Amino acid sequence: MNRQATIPKLLAQKQKQPAGREMLLTAPILPTLLKLSAPTTVAMLAIALVAIAETAYVGVLGVEALAAMALTFPMIMLMQMVSAGAMGGGVSSAIARAVGAGDLARANTLALHAIIIAVVAAAIFSAFFWLLGPAIYRLLGGQGRALDLAILYSHTVFSGALCIWLFNTLSSVLRGTGNMNAPSVVALVAAALQIVIGGVLGLGFGPVPSFGVVGIGLGQVIAFGLGSIYLFIHLCRPDARLRLRLAGFHMDRTMFADILRVGGLASLSSLQTVLTVLIFTGLVARFGTIALAGYGIGARLEFLLVPIAFSVGVASVPMVGMAVGAKNILRARKVAWTAGSVAAAGLGIVGLVVVVAPDLWSRLFTSDDAVIAAARQYLTAAGFGFPFFGFGLCLYFASQGAGKVLGPVLGGTIRLVIVAVGGWWLATNAAPVWTLFALAGGAMIVYGIATGLLVKATRWD
Known part of the structure; x- marks a missing residue:
């Protein structure tokens, strides 16, 4: 008798879901x-x-x-x-x-x-x-x-x-x-x-x-x-x-595994990002203080752009995760592509501005013409890669929501290899610094495209 009385109570507790759950599962994707x-x-x-x-x-x-x-x-x-x-x-x-x-x-x-x-x-x-x-x-x-x-x-x-x-x-x-x-x-x-x-x-x-x-x-x-x-x-x-x-x-070790199989693998992406920055900074330093200062100004802009992709990406995690948990894989995929497109559009607008008028940003930090010229070289080369970088980074977070993060991690690996190997070859062959900056922009483009293809090829069900 007590057991029968307990069943409805347990069911009621089970059905009492967090406020907003249904919105994340059914509301229009882009406004949400x-x-x-x-x-x-x-x-x-x-x-x-x-x-x-x-x-x-x-x-x-x-x-x-x-x-x-x-x-x-x-x-x-x-x-x-x-x-x-x-x-x-x-x-x-x-x-x-x-x-x-x-x-x-x-x-x-x-x-x-x-x-x-x-x-x-x-x-x-x-x-x-x-x-x-x-x-x-x-x-x-x-x-x-x-x-x-x-x-x-x-x-x-x-x-x-x-x-x-x-x-x-x-x-x-x-x-x-x-x-x-x-x-x-x-x-x-x-x-x-x-x-x-x-x-x-x-x-x-x-x-x-x-x-x-x-x-x-x-x-x-x-x-x-x-x-x-x-x-x-x-x-x-x-x-x-x-x-x-x-x-x-x-x-319960299965609970640890549920978190770590996504978070642990995703941590490799964070390590790759830091290694990419360290390697590229070291390569630019070979070209002298002016080139390094110009790159530093451009990198500071990238640091301010990351919050845009991060914010959209983090917002996609619960939307994708809840859709996957509810077995609605089609909606989860739509959320991921929509989030990636929003991030790409936002960073693309900034990239277009710095390609057309890079000195608007550089002159906020220096009046040295040589440093401004170096920053101009970096921004005009890397600006084309901004939307692809935002697209790939956003898909990385969406893939976390699905619990399938290997594809974006591999995309980051490809970018790291391009920067390390290509940068080493350019530096050892005395190529001009603008080629190294172009390599950075090209690596962002490859990262975005590769991540998109790898996410598309990964099953989320």
């Missing part, structure tokens, strides 16, 4: 995608402004501090890309597929497993860069006071790796349910806090002394830590789309 991507776009642009503000703070501290930040930036970027984009995409994908299938119990358990992964991954990053960071920065050319400051900044940020991993993981849990607003608002507040705290602790203000690069690093750790606390409380609220419940929880 744009609606979901808008708050993330604003948050990502705010995070880009943080990078600009931190660069300004470090510039006040001196040339050695600027060099130190340049040494550590690829490693900090790697942790952000893995925790937010790669593993974060795996978390959002797994939860979205569970919600799409109507299995909220599984979604809750996946969220708790994601937190465990974040804790372990943070410990690995902290230990790795505490032990091997100094050697890596020396290998990248760090020496003297610049190396000392790089180690100080690195130790500060990676000591707080748990704050960064939890923030990005909990944000990904929310995005997996289709909730884009909460993580975006928290990211905006965290960005503002990071600017204020980093500025006060880094440069000093009133009775607060200047802690230099350590203070700037603490600004990031504290802001992400406070954001993590808020997100955790938000997920424990009774009205949350997905409410964290510890009762009856036990670890």
Whole structure:
């Protein structure tokens, strides 16, 4: 009798789905995608402004501090890309597929497993860069006071790796349910806090002394830590789309596998991206300081373009994931192609502008005619590749939603090989620097086309 009375109750719990689930499964694709991507776009642009503000703070501290930040930036970027984009995409994908299938119990358990992964991954990053960071920065050319400051900044940020991993993981849990607003608002507040705290602790203000690069690093750790606390409380609220419940929880390796088979493989893409940047920077450096400065101006524009593709791509993850979970593969495919097209169009407009008038961007940073000329060469060559880069990057996130990310990872591998092998050949044969810049644009075009073909050839059912 008790068992019979319990069955309807369990069924009712099963049928009580997160608000917005039906919208993601049935609403028109393009308006829904744009609606979901808008708050993330604003948050990502705010995070880009943080990078600009931190660069300004470090510039006040001196040339050695600027060099130190340049040494550590690829490693900090790697942790952000893995925790937010790669593993974060795996978390959002797994939860979205569970919600799409109507299995909220599984979604809750996946969220708790994601937190465990974040804790372990943070410990690995902290230990790795505490032990091997100094050697890596020396290998990248760090020496003297610049190396000392790089180690100080690195130790500060990676000591707080748990704050960064939890923030990005909990944000990904929310995005997996289709909730884009909460993580975006928290990211905006965290960005503002990071600017204020980093500025006060880094440069000093009133009775607060200047802690230099350590203070700037603490600004990031504290802001992400406070954001993590808020997100955790938000997920424990009774009205949350997905409410964290510890009762009856036990670890299940199939849950870890569901997240890691997407996030782990996607992490290779993040590593490839960082390697591509490091290799290309090293190749451009062979052509002298002016060429490197011009490339740096162009690369800064690329950094500001990534939020557009990232925002649309992240918005596609829950839409694709829920459609796959609901066995609606046709809709999942349409979401992916629509998202890729939107990203390509957005980056294509910017690419067209910089190809036609590249100096509009370059003159914001320098008045040196030689540097402007070098930046012009890079932007006019690479601008043609911007829409293809956005298309491929967006399909990478959509594929995460489907749990099928091998194709986009292989697309990134092709781009890395083109840059490494082609760049080495050009550099050793004394080719002019514009050929190297053209290679970068061509690699973006090949990446976008190859990723599209590989995604099309991959079965999602």
